[in-house]
Amino acid sequence: MNEEVRLMKGNEAIAHAAIRYGADGYFGYPITPQSEILETLEALMPWETTGMVVLQAESEVASINMVYGGAATGKAVMTSSSSPGVSLMQEGISYIAAAELPALIVNVMRGGPGLGTIHPSQSDYFQATKGGGHGDYHLIVLAPSTVQEMADFVALGFDLAFKYRTPAMILADGVVGQMMEKVVLPPQRQRRTPEQIAEQCPWAATGKGSRGNRNVVTSLELDSALMEKNNERFQRTYAEIERNEVRYETYYTEDADYLIVAFGSVARICLKSIEMARAEGIRIGLIRPITLWPFPYEAIAGLGAKVKGIQVVELNAGQMIEDVRLAVERDKPVRHFGRMGGIVPNPGEILEAFKRDFINK
Amino acid sequence: MTHEIIIAGFGGQGVLSMGKILAYAALMDNLEVTWMPSYGPEQRGGTANVTVILSDSRISSPVLDTYDIAVILNQQSLDKFESHVKPGGLLIYDPSGIHHKPTRTDITILEIDAMTATIEMGNPKGYNMILLGALIESRKMVGLDAVLRGLKKALPERHHHLIPANEAALRRGQELARK
Incomplete structure (x- = not known):
């Protein structure tokens, strides 16, 4: 697929952009106002073309843990939901951050607290930017204001997530999810081969192969001295992101x-x-x-x-x-x-x- | 050139799809375009509206308080949006189901009896296309050709046989607007 100018909703643009980025998997559970992301992916059937997996999980908790598993193998994987669903994912997001894995999470915010309303909101700002789950971690949080940015931030989010080995979030609102605008979709990128993944992600659980050591992906470290070293490493990454990636x-x-x-x-x-x-x-x-x-x-x-x-x-x-x-x-x-x-x-x-x-x- | 348009009526009257076809026509003419539905758990019988903005430059807000053009399909929408048309703007409305006609004197008011026309044509699904025809005839924004190309792009191929009926409805709307 070449570059293409289309008219579509922000949610649809995310789905198209994910396929064109060469993403390996999407795991999600439907919730208004972002169900078009999953629906569009199902309609486009990328498993027939690029080989991308699209799976409707049994819950948001399952979705984020499928993302955790996929990310641990170095795959470019993502999920999407809206506010109440993203609350359910917080434990998994914290684990992904602690395991230093790249992943993309989309939150098309609706009004809360609780089940609230299906209409647009920005009331998950604290949750997205100040942690959300437990522990000292940050997500890279991108806030799109156009349908074009909904598409563009899929690639940007994945690229930053892989660059820093940390999950990225697209924090959108129901307005930009539901409105239609003109969007330029990028040309189709090939999904990475297993060899390319092994080279790009030497930490990934891809099978020991010719490597001397086993790769273990975990968020658990019971030795406090070692855990503090982990924390210090996370904080160095966050400081580097703060130096390099501020956008406005x-x-x-x-x-x-x-x-x-x-x-x-x-x-x-x-x-x-x-x-x-x-x-x-x-x-x-x-x-x-x-x-x-x-x-x-x-x-x-x-x-x-x-x-x-x-x-x-x-x-x-x-x-x-x-x-x-x-x-x-x-x-x-x-x-x-x-x-x-x-x-x-x-x-x-x-x-x-x-x-x-x-x-x- | 920027046209800020609200299309409002009952759900099921083709409000959102009329806006969508207009948006596709703008895409065909290489304009910037934003289609912003008032969405929600609104079903047939509830009110529905959509804001469509066409421009040759970058569009800022997708949400507006005043409009250059309002296309109104029921009384509730007329009551709600008549006062939000900018002075010098245009209000197109279908008189069927309207008990209190618009009263503004500082805007152009165009009554298009699309309901009668659609019954005469024996094409009830062409209702919204008659109004769209009237809209593109009364303000130069996109041509009929762009709308037809937009229809082709917007409709799945299995529905392309409906394009001639839609074209007839669009042309009828243009005629009504010229009268």
Whole structure:
């Protein structure tokens, strides 16, 4: 398959991109608003073409442990779910992080807590960026705002996961999962051969072969001195990721008197609010973190120092705002505007909230 | 050039698929396009709407509060969206099932009796295509040719025999809009 321009939903784009990346396996369990990922994979039947395994597991817990097993053999494997399902996966995600395995996890967030609503939300920010499961670990967290990024971040997520031997997450919301846009799908990549996997992943459980030693993949280390060494190694990896992989985008920041920080689909809604504000002579800039972990603290600190105030807009009660506050000087006003319960604010509503906080105080 | 469009009516009237065909037509004409459904556990009989944005430049928000064009298929949607059409904008509506007609004087209002036309044509499934024909006739955004190519791309091959009936409905909509 060559490069191709298509119109599709964000969820469908993830499925197409996974096949075209040359992924080896997908294991998942359906849940709104991301069921199209599994459905599209089943409809495309990649096991007939690239040999990619697509399996509907009996539960989310089974899915993530199939990912754990597949990743341990050096395969490029993934799962996807939505908020309640991703909560069920947290134990497995922690094990995958502790076993230093590459894997891709997609969370198309819906409103919580609990079963909540099937409508869009960003209320899993804390879960995704601050651990989620137990133990000192991080996921690389990518936040797409377009259908194109839904497709692109499959390859980026896998590449980063393999580069650093750590799981990556695409943290999307129901808006970008369900909307259709034009997307350029990359050409089909060949799946790696067993030889290529053995070369790329000398740690993988691929059979001893000519290797002198057995590869053992585990998260368990009962010797505390050795476990602390493991922890130190994980932390060195995270520090390296923080140095190398921070990604963000800015708009209209050159002359901005105020700054909006937003991620995912909300950043695009805010961009429209900013254009409306500029038509009224209010100069607001936008910074959109693309990696939520590692978080663009320095970029926000730099831009934050130049403005009178910062508005953080999220589909939650205020989660990313904590990282924005960590980034900027203490005396800088940082305010939050959010909707919950699956409600997506429109551009005018966001502008009203901004004016309430900063202009008509 | 940017067209910010809301299409709203009952589930089952072809609201989402009308938006989808329009989006595919935009794809054929190499425009940027965003199709954002109001989705949920909405079934036949419930309200459904879709925001379609066509542009020759990058599209920011997929969610809007005001629209250049509203295509309205029931009273609830008219009540909800009439006030959200930008001044100078266009409101297309089907009068069947409408008890209180639109009253705005600062926008263009186009009544398209698609229900009667679709019955006359003996093609009830062409209903939404009549309205789409009226839409592309009244604002230059995509041509009939692009819509037909979009239909071909959007429909699975086993349904391609339905394209001529859809084309007839699109052309009927264009005629109604010219009147």
